Amino acid sequence: MADAKKLTVRSDHGIKIKGFDFVSGDNITFTFLSLILQQNGKYWGENDHVNFQTPEAKKAMTALTSLITDDKVADLTTFGGELDTSDYFFQGNSAMTYRGPWTIAAGLNTYKVKDFEYVPVPSFTTNPPSFAAESGWGLVAAEKSKQQKAAVDFITYISSNENLLAWNVSTFTVPAKKPVAENPEFLKANPYMKTSLDILQLGQWIGPIADRDFFFKTINDHFQLMACGQETVEAGLQNIEKTINESQDQHK
Structure with a gap:
């Protein structure tokens, strides 16, 4: 974070180069959950309900929103845009960007950028950098298929x-x-992949999410409200929990 602050470049119109860009549809939720896990916290309660009223959840979300409200190393200007955060990075608009390894291919092949590194993010605590993980792509054959x-x-x-x-x-x-x-x-x-392979054993299943898109959208929507000062962290977490748990119940 010290480097992110030094590397952030500002203009009269706001941030010109983000010091640490983490604001994307996947990153906000995954980072939030990982910061909870790295405190040895949990975010699932009973009956497939989430529990975001813990000290770990509050500390995690406070740290995440502070990157925008206090540290000012990123903003919401490109959130939901046509380009991926990695595109902005390879275009020179961010000094550090939190993204999966598949974006490396775009940097090397599309943008022809060579002077970058793909490195692990330090743990939020003295514990190992545990993280929440989903399953990946799968291929299936229909039982009733004629082929x-x-x-x-x-x-x-x-x-x-x-x-x-x-x-x-x-x-x-x-x-x-x-x-x-x-x-x-x-x-x-592909030596870039060493960063990902070295931490695979620290991944934990993200949990019994009933509606993946709704789960992530709910956290993202309230994150924006908290980062803009329209909602406190406490209120935001309460609203996230209530909304997601209602969705969980509807899908049972």
Whole structure:
């Protein structure tokens, strides 16, 4: 954060270069949950309800909104725009950006940027940098499909270690299979991925979310209100919890 403050460049119209850009649809929620986990906190209560009334949740959200309200190393100007936060980074509009490794491909191939590093984010506490994680993409064959054998054959083909290795190397994605992740050729071909592989064991399932889009949108909407001073952290967390839990109940 000390570096982020030094690297933030301002103009008469606001922030010209963000010191640490973390404001995107996925990042706000994932960072919030990870900051709770790194305090050894929990955010799930009983009956598949979230619990954001804990000291850990309050501290996490206060820290997150403070990056905008107090530290002023980022803002909401590009949130929800057509470009990804990584695009702004590779265009030179942010000094540090919180994003997944798949965005590296755009930097190298689309923007032809070479002078950057992909590094781990330090833990919020002295505990290891635990994080919330979702499952990834999946391929399935319908049981009633008239072309079931062809579909299964394709899935078998594309999910072989050899083909997955080629896929993960070219797309800068985290391997779904351990033999691929542990293959020395993977890191040899794509050394940027070491940052992600080194922390995989610290990932924890994000939990029994009934409606993924609604869950993330609810947190994002109230984060913006809190970051703009239209809602306190306490009120924002109460509203997030109430809204999500109502959605959880509706989906049971």
